[in-house]
Amino acid sequence: MQSDDKPTNGQPTNGQYNLSFPELFNQLPTEPSADQHGAGRLAWLRAAWKQSWKEGGFLYERWEEVGQARHVSWYEIATWIKATLLFGGLSLIVLMLDAAGDIASATLKGLSDVPATGAGDGSGLWGMVDHPIRVFLADQAAHLPVAPAALYAFWQLTGLVGLVGGFFGNAGARIAWLLFGIGSLAMIWSATPAGGRAAATGLAALMWALASILALRGLTLRPIVHNHPPQFQPQFSPALHIHATLPAPAPVGDDFGDEPDNVHPLQR
CATH class of the missing domain: 1.20.5 (Single alpha-helices involved in coiled-coils or other helix-helix interfaces)
Structure with missing residues (x-):
C-alpha cells in the first residue's frame, strides 16, 4: 500500500495520502486523439481501469479504505x-x-x-359482542355530525392500538385499552335486548379479560421496592477513653513529717 507524508487538506486520512481529482487524471494514460477509432478509446479505458486498481491507484485506495472500515472507529472511517x-x-x-x-x-x-350496521343478525359469539356496538354507534351517529362507519372504524382502531401497544408495555396504550373495554361493555349493555343483556355483557367481559392477558402483559399490582444502600455509610467506632492521673511515687527516705497521725511504722 502506498503511503507518504503528503497531507490532504492539511491532514492525512488514516495515514494515507488521498489523491485529488487533478492528480488522479494525471496518473491516467494519455487519452487518444479524436481522429483515432473506437478501438483506441476502448483500449484507453481498459488501461485507465487497470491503472486505477494498481497499488496507489484511486480504486485501489478506496477498496483499502472499505476494508479498514471494519476495524476502526466511526471517526477514523x-x-x-x-x-x-x-x-x-x-x-x-x-x-x-x-x-x-x-x-x-x-x-x-x-x-x-365497512358499514356500521352490516353485522347481519348478530349470530355467533363475536356477533353477540359486535352487533350491539354497531347498533349503538349507528343510533348515536344520527345525532352527531359524523358517519356511523367512521365511529365504528375509530372504535376498532382504538382497540387495535391498545392491544398492540399494551403488549409492548406502553402505559398510554394500556390506559386506552382499559377505556376501550369499559366503553365496549357499556355499549353492549345499552344496545342488547333486556332478556340477554346480562349474558351478553358478562361474556363480553370475559372475552375482554382474555385479550387483556396480552394487552396487560407483565403488569403487576405489587409495589416495586428498590433497596439501594446509600452511597456513603458513616462508620461509627465507639470507644471509651479514661484518663487517670497517678501521683508520682515518693523518693526513698522521704521524711517530711507530713504523714497523718494514725500512720505509724511497723515495729517488732
Missing part, C-alpha cells in the same frame, strides 16, 4: 464511506415511513368502508 452510509440510512427511513403511511391509509380506508 473515510468521509465518503460515512456519507454513503448516512445517505443510505436516511433513504431507508424515508422508504419505511412512506410504506407505513400507505399501509395505515389503506387500513383506515378499509375500516371506514
Whole structure:
C-alpha cells in the first residue's frame, strides 16, 4: 500500500495520502486523439481501469479504505464511506415511513368502508359482542355530525392500538385499552335486548379479560421496592477513653513529717 507524508487538506486520512481529482487524471494514460477509432478509446479505458486498481491507484485506495472500515472507529472511517452510509440510512427511513403511511391509509380506508350496521343478525359469539356496538354507534351517529362507519372504524382502531401497544408495555396504550373495554361493555349493555343483556355483557367481559392477558402483559399490582444502600455509610467506632492521673511515687527516705497521725511504722 502506498503511503507518504503528503497531507490532504492539511491532514492525512488514516495515514494515507488521498489523491485529488487533478492528480488522479494525471496518473491516467494519455487519452487518444479524436481522429483515432473506437478501438483506441476502448483500449484507453481498459488501461485507465487497470491503472486505477494498481497499488496507489484511486480504486485501489478506496477498496483499502472499505476494508479498514471494519476495524476502526466511526471517526477514523473515510468521509465518503460515512456519507454513503448516512445517505443510505436516511433513504431507508424515508422508504419505511412512506410504506407505513400507505399501509395505515389503506387500513383506515378499509375500516371506514365497512358499514356500521352490516353485522347481519348478530349470530355467533363475536356477533353477540359486535352487533350491539354497531347498533349503538349507528343510533348515536344520527345525532352527531359524523358517519356511523367512521365511529365504528375509530372504535376498532382504538382497540387495535391498545392491544398492540399494551403488549409492548406502553402505559398510554394500556390506559386506552382499559377505556376501550369499559366503553365496549357499556355499549353492549345499552344496545342488547333486556332478556340477554346480562349474558351478553358478562361474556363480553370475559372475552375482554382474555385479550387483556396480552394487552396487560407483565403488569403487576405489587409495589416495586428498590433497596439501594446509600452511597456513603458513616462508620461509627465507639470507644471509651479514661484518663487517670497517678501521683508520682515518693523518693526513698522521704521524711517530711507530713504523714497523718494514725500512720505509724511497723515495729517488732
